[in-house]
Amino acid sequence: MECGDYFIEFDKTGFPLIRKKEWDYFISLFPVSKYQFERFMIELGPQKGLYTDEWYGEILKLNPRSSWKKITVEPWKLFLTGVTKEEIFYFLEYLGKDFSLPTVSQWRNLFYNSDKIVYSLKRKRFSFSKMAPPARFWIKNGFFPLVKEGLLEMVIEGDKQYCIGKPWQELLPNLWRADEVKEVNWEVARRAVGFRVVKKLKL
Amino acid sequence: MHKKIINCLFKIPFSTPLVLILEPWEETTHEVARKLIESFPGRIKGLYFLGNLKFYNIRVPRDFSENSPCWFSENKGRVPLIGPIFELLKDFPGIIAVVTSRFPVDAEDWFGTNILKRTVFVRTVDKQLHPDIVELPANSLSEIKTALENPVLEIIVKGKNFVPLQFKTEPMAEVEVFYEKNEFILKIIPPQRELELHLSAFGNQMPLLYLKRAKGNTEIIKGQEEKPYFNEFIWQKIPEDIKPIFLSMISKEPYKCPHCNELHSYDCLLCPEGQLILKGIQLDTFILFTEDTYLPFSEGYAYLLNDNEIVTKDGMVFRWEDEKWKLIKKIKFFDEVSNGVWGLFHRI
Numbered sequence: 092m093e094c095g096d097y098f099i100e101f102d103k104t105g106f107p108l109i110r111k112k113e114w115d116y117f118i119s120l121f122p123v124s125k126y127q128f129e130r131f132m133i134e135l136g137p138q139k140g141l142y143t144d145e146w147y148g149e150i151l152k153l154n155p156r157s158s159w160k161k162i163t164v165e166p167w168k169l170f171l172t173g174v175t176k177e178e179i180f181y182f183l184e185y186l187g188k189d190f191s192l193p194t195v196s197q198w199r200n201l202f203y204n205s206d207k208i209v210y211s212l213k214r215k216r217f218s219f220s221k222m223a224p225p226a227r228f229w230i231k232n233g234f235f236p237l238v239k240e241g242l243l244e245m246v247i248e249g250d251k252q253y254c255i256g257k258p259w260q261e262l263l264p265n266l267w268r269a270d271e272v273k274e275v276n277w278e279v280a281r282r283a284v285g286f287r288v289v290k291k292l293k294l
Numbered sequence: 295m296h297k298k299i300i301n302c303l304f305k306i307p308f309s310t311p312l313v314l315i316l317e318p319w320e321e322t323t324h325e326v327a328r329k330l331i332e333s334f335p336g337r338i339k340g341l342y343f344l345g346n347l348k349f350y351n352i353r354v355p356r357d358f359s360e361n362s363p364c365w366f367s368e369n370k371g372r373v374p375l376i377g378p379i380f381e382l383l384k385d386f387p388g389i390i391a392v393v394t395s396r397f398p399v400d401a402e403d404w405f406g407t408n409i410l411k412r413t414v415f416v417r418t419v420d421k422q423l424h425p426d427i428v429e430l431p432a433n434s435l436s437e438i439k440t441a442l443e444n445p446v447l448e449i450i451v452k453g454k455n456f457v458p459l460q461f462k463t464e465p466m467a468e469v470e471v472f473y474e475k476n477e478f479i480l481k482i483i484p485p486q487r488e489l490e491l492h493l494s495a496f497g498n499q500m501p502l503l504y505l506k507r508a509k510g511n512t513e514i515i516k517g518q519e520e521k522p523y524f525n526e527f528i529w530q531k532i533p534e535d536i537k538p539i540f541l542s543m544i545s546k547e548p549y550k551c552p553h554c555n556e557l558h559s560y561d562c563l564l565c566p567e568g569q570l571i572l573k574g575i576q577l578d579t580f581i582l583f584t585e586d587t588y589l590p591f592s593e594g595y596a597y598l599l600n601d602n603e604i605v606t607k608d609g610m611v612f613r614w615e616d617e618k619w620k621l622i623k624k625i626k627f628f629d630e631v632s633n634g635v636w637g638l639f640h641r642i
Contacts, residue, residue, distance in 0.1 A: 126377075129400055133345055133378045143371040144319075144345070151399065158402040 095211030100290075102186050104130045105223030107230075108290055111204060115292045118193055118201050120208075120235050121170070122242050122285040123182070125156050126225050128171045131185045138181050150174060153282040159225035162234045167262045169225070170242055172285045176252055179245075179286060189291045192247045195272055197289050198255050202238045202270050209233070239269055242285035246272070258283040297455060297498045297601065297614075301524075302517030304451070304491040304503045306482070310444040310510075311388035314341035315379055317395060318369035322418035324362060326393045326432045330416075331355045333439060337388075342379050344398055345372030374398045380409050387513045389442050391416055393432070397423040412510040414441045444507045451480040451493065453501030457604055457612070457619065460494040460524040460594035471595050473610070476618035492523040496598055527597060529587040536572055540583055543628060544636060561628060564642050572640060580607050581638045582631065590640075599632045609637055 092099045098110045100117060104127040108117035137143045150173050157168035176192070183190045193201075201208075212230060219227045229235055243263065244256040257269035263283040267273060275284070312334055317323050331338050332355050340351045341358075346369050352358050376398035383390060390413040392398070397415075404410045405426060415429035416438055423429050430438050451458070458471055458480045468483035469491075480501075482491065495501055503515040532540055535552060542549035548557040553569040563571050575581060580591040582605065591597065591607045598604055602614040609625035611632070623629065631637040 126400075126403070129373070129375050130378060132373050133347055133375050136346065137371050142373065144373050145371070147373045147399070156399055158405065160403070 094215045095207075097208060097211055101221050101223075102127075102190075102288070102290070104186075105221060106226045107222060108288075109201075109208060109236075110292070111200070114197075114200065115294075116197060117290040117292070118197055119287040119289075121226065121229065121237060122244060122287050123171050124159065124169050124225060125171050126159055126169075126223065128182060131182050135181065135185060141178055141181065159228065162229060162232060165261070166234070167242060167259055167283070167285075170285045172242060172283060173281045174286075176245065176247075183288065186288060187290065189293065190288050191291070192245055192252075193287055193289045195246050195248050195253065195255060198238075198244065198246050198287070199270050201236060201287075205236050205238050208236055243273070243275065243280055243283045245284055245286040254280070254284060297496055299459065299598070300493075300495050300497060300500055301520050301522045302493050302495070302500060303520040303523075304493065304515055304517045306449060306485075306489040306491060306503065306505065306515065308446065308485065308488045309337055310507060311339060311386070312337045312442055313383065313386060313388060313390050314338060315376060315390060315392045315394075316341055316343050317374060317393065317418070318343040318345075318366050318372060320395055320418055322395070322432060323393050324366060326416055326418060327362070328355075328358060329435060330391060330393075330438070330442075331358045333435070334442070343369035343372065344374040344376055344379075344392075344394065345369070347378055347382060376401050377403050380404055380407075384409060387507075387510060388412070389414065389444050389509065391438075391442055393418065394423070395419045397427075401427075408511055412444065414438070444509050446484040446505060446507055448506040449482040449484055449503065451482075451491070451501050451503045452477060453495070453497055454499055455614070455617075455619070456495055456497040456501045457596050458493060458495050459596050459598065459604075462492045462523070464490045464492070471606075473612075473619075473621070476620065478619065491517075492520070493517065494522065494524050494594075496596070496604065524594070527589055527594070529584075529589045532583065532586060532588050533574055536574070537586075539571055540588070541585065543638065544585065563640065570642070575640055578641050579639075580609055580625075581640050583636055583638065584634055599635060603632055605631050605637060609639060611637075 096112055099107050101107055106127055107120045109120050110117040132142045153173040155168055159169055240257050240259055242256055243254040243258050246253050246255045254273045254275050257267050258265060314327055316327050335355060338352055340349050342349060350365055374396055377400040393416045395418045415423055415427050416432050417423050417429050418432045430441055457478050461469060467485045467489055470481045472479045500517055505513040505515060539549050543560045546560050548559055551558050551565050553565045554567050565571060576590045576592055582589040596604045596606045605611045610621055611623040612619045613622045625637045628638045
């Protein structure tokens, strides 16, 4: 679906991915939400000790869940945080073989385009029928793409993993610039660390 | 699309189906589920486990007792999620019973929705699950049974350009027809058991039956086409001895009474000497007649005069104008109904 200078498509969970015409990948418009991850868990069930009631219970202890309709109070509760790169593996596989975590430059491209994306999406009256209800609700309320303030987000560069983004102050007080790459103390920052996904275009 | 006579059959269910959603790792859950399945034989067609989209069929209660250990172990450790199961059940018209010791992690997403209004949580622990849901402790089986009922409140049949001509319910139930806002609505007083409605209607598409219960969405039931169930209306010859009386009505002139040989006004149906004038014609009935034939309107609701006009047994004449049925005449005693057809309330 074309939307100004951008294309939009949806992942398996009905959440939007966005691509600027010259990019060779789509990147998710929101950090991965608990709603999305729960769709994956219910479809796949437990995998090698992961995604069990006990496992998810521990994740929710770090960052409890709230209804996707509550975007004004502690919005970080809507998103999945505190999971490791290894724990994300099956989720990426579930979305499709072209999915991965974003690189630093992919994330930054989203960040530098965020104002234009907001402008384009607000102007465009596109069909919401394919979109999952939370994504529909968040877009209608201008609650996207959450790069200027949101979570710390996991990005990769080669084999290395970093964090980028600027967490909500109430989640993790900070004076960071959003587009700066950070090396954080996992134990301290874990509850604030979420992730987006990218889908590589097939050439 | 042309209007035509439609013959259809509606099968109206009485009891509402029930589906269970179970927390998979609790001994108590198993016991409560067993009691519910045995208490509602036939109503529970199957179950889900929290955190799994797979539907487990239950044709007879034994299916549960035989297979449940395997089903429970298959679902062990799953995250107690209910949202995606609710999505599957969005169009399910029945009641949902969730047997659990915990409030499902994503159930809050469904607050304010219709599906939660027809969901009963049966808790297997003493502690309240959530203040904003309907929940009952597992040990109050009779209360649970009551909460899982969903009585029928209203049954109506309507459709585009629809006019009910004849109808019958089996077993017999009270049926009324209303004309509101240029449309006909057939209303059945809710029965205490399953019901079949045979309907002959005039319209350009199959009417639909709307079943409203105490909880949940109104069910929309489609009728099945059937062969004509009702006999056709049969016009009968007017007996020769009373034919002059019908003719005098048409011309609104006095007639000679066959009993007292005196002249009576055309609207006199009882001779002052006490004799019934239209001998052999049903009393307390709306009669349609022509110069030679008559039709007692003792069965059915409406008679089709032509493609655009009907007359009801209450003497109301409707014409199809501007894409709707308009009341054009109400016969109180006697009047012309349509070209060459008159209507008369044969009563004293």
